[in-house]
Amino acid sequence: MAERALRGTRLGAVSYENDTAVELAPRQVVAFRCANEHTFSLPFAEEAELPTTWECRRCGAVARRVDGAEPLIKAVKPARTHWDMLLERRTVDDLEELRAERLALLRGPKRAARKSA
Numbered sequence: 001m002a003e004r005a006l007r008g009t010r011l012g013a014v015s016y017e018n019d020t021a022v023e024l025a026p027r028q029v030v031a032f033r034c035a036n037e038h039t040f041s042l043p044f045a046e047e048a049e050l051p052t053t054w055e056c057r058r059c060g061a062v063a064r065r066v067d068g069a070e071p072l073i074k075a076v077k078p079a080r081t082h083w084d085m086l087l088e089r090r091t092v093d094d095l096e097e098l099r100a101e102r103l104a105l106l107r108g109p110k111r112a113a114r115k116s117a
């Protein structure tokens, strides 16, 4: 009890100003529903760009807007593979040539030496 009596609040942590006569910014309420049929609404500023999905407050699943707004599908640039990058530097003919060289090395004297050992 004594501890509780001594507890205070840090300056700035709590506002003692009350809400009376405060005009809130214009807002809109958007409803969301998750795959588990949990429905909830969130207030957004009127000029805010509304999200199309929100994490469900009850189960954490992705909830979609009840009004049916679909998430925008961004044009996804296909990832460049190592093969793509290689083809930017060399032609397939070059690569065939390199492969032939490497295979010749692998099948060459070294391998013969190993076999005889």
Ligand SMILES: [Zn+2]
Pocket (backbone or CB within 6 Å): 034, 035, 036, 037, 038, 056, 057, 058, 059, 060, 061
């Ligand atoms: Zn849910």
